[in-house]
Amino acid sequence: MSFSGSVYKTLQKISGKSNVTRKKEELLCYSYDATGNSFLPEVIIFPGSENEVSQILNLASKQNFIVVPRGAGSGMTGGAVPVNGGLVMVTSRMNKILEINENNFIAKVQPGVIVADLHKKVEEKNLFYPPDPASSSICTIGGNIAECAGGPRAVKYGVTRDYVLGLKAVLPSGKIIQTGVKTAKGVAGYDLTRLIVGSEGTLAIVTEITLKLLAKPAAIKTLAVFFDSMQKAARTVSGIMRETVIPRCVEYLDKASIDLVKDYISFDLPDNIKALLIIELDGYKTQVEKDALDIQKLCFSYNALEVLIAEDKTQSQELWNARKALSPALYKIANNKINEDIVVPVDKIPDMVQITKEIQKTYGLKVVSFGHAGDGNIHCNIMYNKADESEVKKANKAVDKLFQATLDLGGTITGEHGVGITKMKYLPKEIGATQIELMRGIKKVFDPLNILNPGKIFIS
Amino acid sequence: MSFSGSVYKTLQKISGKSNVTRKKEELLCYSYDATGNSFLPEVIIFPGSENEVSQILNLASKQNFIVVPRGAGSGMTGGAVPVNGGLVMVTSRMNKILEINENNFIAKVQPGVIVADLHKKVEEKNLFYPPDPASSSICTIGGNIAECAGGPRAVKYGVTRDYVLGLKAVLPSGKIIQTGVKTAKGVAGYDLTRLIVGSEGTLAIVTEITLKLLAKPAAIKTLAVFFDSMQKAARTVSGIMRETVIPRCVEYLDKASIDLVKDYISFDLPDNIKALLIIELDGYKTQVEKDALDIQKLCFSYNALEVLIAEDKTQSQELWNARKALSPALYKIANNKINEDIVVPVDKIPDMVQITKEIQKTYGLKVVSFGHAGDGNIHCNIMYNKADESEVKKANKAVDKLFQATLDLGGTITGEHGVGITKMKYLPKEIGATQIELMRGIKKVFDPLNILNPGKIFIS
Numbered sequence: 001m002s003f004s005g006s007v008y009k010t011l012q013k014i015s016g017k018s019n020v021t022r023k024k025e026e027l028l029c030y031s032y033d034a035t036g037n038s039f040l041p042e043v044i045i046f047p048g049s050e051n052e053v054s055q056i057l058n059l060a061s062k063q064n065f066i067v068v069p070r071g072a073g074s075g076m077t078g079g080a081v082p083v084n085g086g087l088v089m090v091t092s093r094m095n096k097i098l099e100i101n102e103n104n105f106i107a108k109v110q111p112g113v114i115v116a117d118l119h120k121k122v123e124e125k126n127l128f129y130p131p132d133p134a135s136s137s138i139c140t141i142g143g144n145i146a147e148c149a150g151g152p153r154a155v156k157y158g159v160t161r162d163y164v165l166g167l168k169a170v171l172p173s174g175k176i177i178q179t180g181v182k183t184a185k186g187v188a189g190y191d192l193t194r195l196i197v198g199s200e201g202t203l204a205i206v207t208e209i210t211l212k213l214l215a216k217p218a219a220i221k222t223l224a225v226f227f228d229s230m231q232k233a234a235r236t237v238s239g240i241m242r243e244t245v246i247p248r249c250v251e252y253l254d255k256a257s258i259d260l261v262k263d264y265i266s267f268d269l270p271d272n273i274k275a276l277l278i279i280e281l282d283g284y285k286t287q288v289e290k291d292a293l294d295i296q297k298l299c300f301s302y303n304a305l306e307v308l309i310a311e312d313k314t315q316s317q318e319l320w321n322a323r324k325a326l327s328p329a330l331y332k333i334a335n336n337k338i339n340e341d342i343v344v345p346v347d348k349i350p351d352m353v354q355i356t357k358e359i360q361k362t363y364g365l366k367v368v369s370f371g372h373a374g375d376g377n378i379h380c381n382i383m384y385n386k387a388d389e390s391e392v393k394k395a396n397k398a399v400d401k402l403f404q405a406t407l408d409l410g411g412t413i414t415g416e417h418g419v420g421i422t423k424m425k426y427l428p429k430e431i432g433a434t435q436i437e438l439m440r441g442i443k444k445v446f447d448p449l450n451i452l453n454p455g456k457i458f459i460s
Numbered sequence: 461m462s463f464s465g466s467v468y469k470t471l472q473k474i475s476g477k478s479n480v481t482r483k484k485e486e487l488l489c490y491s492y493d494a495t496g497n498s499f500l501p502e503v504i505i506f507p508g509s510e511n512e513v514s515q516i517l518n519l520a521s522k523q524n525f526i527v528v529p530r531g532a533g534s535g536m537t538g539g540a541v542p543v544n545g546g547l548v549m550v551t552s553r554m555n556k557i558l559e560i561n562e563n564n565f566i567a568k569v570q571p572g573v574i575v576a577d578l579h580k581k582v583e584e585k586n587l588f589y590p591p592d593p594a595s596s597s598i599c600t601i602g603g604n605i606a607e608c609a610g611g612p613r614a615v616k617y618g619v620t621r622d623y624v625l626g627l628k629a630v631l632p633s634g635k636i637i638q639t640g641v642k643t644a645k646g647v648a649g650y651d652l653t654r655l656i657v658g659s660e661g662t663l664a665i666v667t668e669i670t671l672k673l674l675a676k677p678a679a680i681k682t683l684a685v686f687f688d689s690m691q692k693a694a695r696t697v698s699g700i701m702r703e704t705v706i707p708r709c710v711e712y713l714d715k716a717s718i719d720l721v722k723d724y725i726s727f728d729l730p731d732n733i734k735a736l737l738i739i740e741l742d743g744y745k746t747q748v749e750k751d752a753l754d755i756q757k758l759c760f761s762y763n764a765l766e767v768l769i770a771e772d773k774t775q776s777q778e779l780w781n782a783r784k785a786l787s788p789a790l791y792k793i794a795n796n797k798i799n800e801d802i803v804v805p806v807d808k809i810p811d812m813v814q815i816t817k818e819i820q821k822t823y824g825l826k827v828v829s830f831g832h833a834g835d836g837n838i839h840c841n842i843m844y845n846k847a848d849e850s851e852v853k854k855a856n857k858a859v860d861k862l863f864q865a866t867l868d869l870g871g872t873i874t875g876e877h878g879v880g881i882t883k884m885k886y887l888p889k890e891i892g893a894t895q896i897e898l899m900r901g902i903k904k905v906f907d908p909l910n911i912l913n914p915g916k917i918f919i920s
Contacts, residue, residue: 104807104836147647159647179895181871183835185832187607187879188872188891190899192895192898197651199651214706241563287747377643410642412646414646416647418647427648432637438652443650
């Protein structure tokens with residue numbers, strides 16, 4: 001490592017004095033992410049352009065210092081945390097929506113654009129960008145690309161990967177590449193675009209993104225469905241997913257989740273409520289209204305206690321506010337959480353619910369589950385107190401058990417949060433040694449000096 | 461190269477005597493693809509299992525012989541042609557649909573499955589696999605994965621890549637890997653799945669594919685729209701694509717194409733017809749009927765001569781039979797064709813139509829255009845006589861011109877056919893030297909000995 005006076009001065013020259021810092025209090029602000037893990041960087045830089053990103057990486061490769069790209073730091077697995085120190089490159093100044101093209105249904109954006117801002121701007125033009133992670137009001141599109149973010153609407157619309165047509169990105173050497181296309185289709189050469197999406201900032205730093213947009217759905221209907229057992233809710237989810245109506249969201253909340261956020265909801269909740277599904281449909285007005293009634297009927301046939309169809313946007317917003325408040329509200333239960341975003345085949349959700357119950361019982365820890373049930377993506381939060389060593393041990397054992405059960409059911413250890421540092425040791429359980437060897441080989445092709453976000457995904 | 465007696469015997473031992481051949485007449489059958497390019501392989505093998513594929517590749521890496529994977533040989537760019545000889549591995553015996561899971565909306569298939577067979581089987585269960593290249597009645601899903609095939613329905617539903625959840629594949633070393641997931645979401649490590657999709661059989665040989673399925677749309681409506689000018693048709697396409705109704709197909713045929721296949725159509729065609737759009741909608745019955753009328757109205761507002769809404773499946777099938785007959789029918793015009801599947805932004809289709817006209821005029825060659833207008837993917841067929849040296853020269857110049865114009869309009873040289881051998885020399889015009897270097901690096905990680913389908917994509 002080598003942030004000597006001259007290297008620091010060169011960085012100041014590249015991005016301007018006011019955009020480089022090594023003050024302790026500022027370093028602290030960029031040391032952590034949503035996992036709570038914190039590692040102090042040595043320098044923070046806020047580049048203003050692709051050209052600056054290129055100059056910084058070129059310098060890094062010559063001086064052999066580490067660069068860790070960072071969006072809003074809302075990641076759930078430590079992807080943006082500088083585990084080995086070095087320079088943290090924050091994309092917040094590169095936050096322009098460069099183009100929204102209504103004729104070709106594409107947007108061109110810089111990585112620092114806040115996802116909710118993009119949603120707003122495209123919707124003003126009657127267009128639609130589906131991916132909507134719960135953190136959309138703060139997270140950046142660059143971070144979404146790094147982790148291949150999902151969100152509730154992925155059930156119907158897929159994840160970030162499905163909307164990235166092309167990228168501009170800077171390699172660790174400082175060289176700029178342009179991948180993919182600006183058109184609906186394209187297969188010229190290997191798919192570098194989707195290789196970079198989800199690579200957690202370890203292959204290249206993305207500087208411009210071409211996104212595919214859809215037409216904004218004409219109507220939306222939100223339903224709240226209450227159950228007196230998690231099993232009934234889980235069976236309903238797989239029942240719904242077998243129908244030809246694919247809702248755009250099928251979220252579920254267990255009893256502990258409902259208790260945490262019930263203050264957000266003005267509806268009367270049944271006394272014996274144990275599970276809540278939030279179902280959202282979109283499409284044409286008349287069709288959506290008909291579908292809502294069909295789904296209501298179907299839910300009752302699966303023994304729902306009550307099915308409320310939100311009457312207006314305010315009622316629907318109330319449900320979503322409750323859902324989005326969940327993640328931070330968890331800290332009411334315990335100081336620390338391990339948040340795992342496992343995915344199981346949809347028809348295995350009832351099994352997973354049972355396993356979660358058993359884990360809770362075996363280890364005596366509270367497990368709060370909610371998430372994107374429609375695609376089998378469940379956020380299991382294992383709550384514990386970090387200061388209590390025996391609880392930490394139990395929490396780790398609970399995670400081991402949870403992941404093993406997930407893999408046994410044919411699932412994956414991460415649906416949308418990525419591997420980062422928190423799942424590194426579990427990755428080899430899911431994917432074999434040969435694949436990890438291929439991935440390491442690919443990493444070396446992009447980053448032979450291992451200066452770009454090292455210490456992530458793969459155990460070194 | 462080393463197909464000595466003992467190597468040949470080992471191959472016979474692996475797959476059985478009746479599944480290995482080096483008879484000249486059989487070698488000839490597997491020497492070509494739909495481009496007409498022909499290179500003689502030395503041996504043909506028909507493995508029956510993943511284990512056999514692994515043994516063959518293991519042998520190849522030890523004996524250093526070339527292996528070229530091949531589906532049905534319907535490729536459009538020479539991807540399956542053994543340009544450097546070696547062994548051609550045909551997947552036709554690995555043609556089982558292993559699972560269609562209605563609860564989780566997935567199918568597991570072997571690479572040799574014919575795409576139309578998959579369509580049929582999933583539709584029997586009220587499910588839907590959207591990708592539908594024109595060759596679907598003969599092409600294999602393995603070939604579709606190698607080239608990332610598209611087809612008419614890609615406008616609404618995307619291409620092969622969007623439906624591949626996970627793969628089993630054999631590396632050139634003979635090692636077996638399993639990539640991706642069996643669930644709707646998954647982001648554990650780099651996206652090897654989509655790296656292999658579209659890699660034209662140069663990175664690994666796919667042995668099992670997990671596909672995402674959708675629910676089968678309840679209703680379909682097909683429209684035939686006639687115009688007295690290509691420009692009007694092109695403007696209508698970009699008009700339609702700006703609407704919130706996304707048709708599942710928007711195909712177009714120019715005058716020359718219509719002339720070639722008009723015998724398939726029993727409708728009366730207007731005398732002054734210069735262009736035909738085939739538009740297909742799917743969804744709920746009432747909605748589709750309403751949408752069809754809306755699109756009819758819209759087409760008339762763009763000065764369509766006539767808009768026919770197909771009354772039943774027979775009428776609709778007639779249109780599709782005509783469309784699918786086009787590619788082979790081209791040989792009525794000239795002995796040889798160069799078929800390019802360029803893509804331009806949808807609002808640039810009118811410009812492209814103009815450019816095609818100019819190319820036709822400049823070089824005095826017939827250019828027949830048809831294709832997937834809805835996503836800007838146009839199949840431009842430059843017709844010429846191979847025996848006439850001056851025509852060959854002119855045809856090559858016409859291709860140069862066509863590709864340059866495509867790239868100038870922000871397009872790509874290949875939407876769904878891949879690079880293979882026919883577009884190798886044009887690839888560097890679309891993607892920069894740095895990207896090609898990355899791709900070559902990736903190839904080396906997977907195939908350090910360069911034994912798997914060498915001489916494709918990249919100029920050696």
